[in-house]
Amino acid sequence: TMDKDTESLGRYQKMVAELRAAGIRSEMYLGGAGMKAQLKYADRRGSPVAIIQGGDERAKGEVQIKDLIEGARISAEIADNAEWRAARPAQVTVAESELVAEVRKILAAQAEERARGK
Numbered sequence: 001t002m003d004k005d006t007e008s009l010g011r012y013q014k015m016v017a018e019l020r021a022a023g024i025r026s027e028m029y030l031g032g033a034g035m036k037a038q039l040k041y042a043d044r045r046g047s048p049v050a051i052i053q054g055g056d057e058r059a060k061g062e063v064q065i066k067d068l069i070e071g072a073r074i075s076a077e078i079a080d081n082a083e084w085r086a087a088r089p090a091q092v093t094v095a096e097s098e099l100v101a102e103v104r105k106i107l108a109a110q111a112e113e114r115a116r117g118k
Contacts, residue, residue: 022100065102066091069110
């Protein structure tokens with residue numbers, strides 16, 4: 001997922017290339033829609049994770065990683081905001097250099113939960 005900053009297109013392509021080189025299927029959203037539409041697209045594609053980088057994150061050399069599986073699970077199970085905040089985080093912010101390692105960690109946690117029947 002990305003904001004509409006076309007100047008950073010190469011940066012986003014590099015992230016996708018790094019994920020693919022690590023054996024993680026990845027694609028970059030190329031439409032002009034806003035964040036909500038981009039996340040809906042990721043959901044429709046069955047994406048387990050979304051990578052987000054807006055201007056604030058870009059300035060700090062960071063990315064947000066949304067665990068879409070965990071986010072959907074906790075939104076279905078949790079009724080109030082206090083419970084939501086106490087649940088395993090469905091979103092983390094990491095340095096760009098930690099992108100692949102963090103995505104691997106999230107995918108491993110998802111696989112473990114599937115194996116346990118969650």
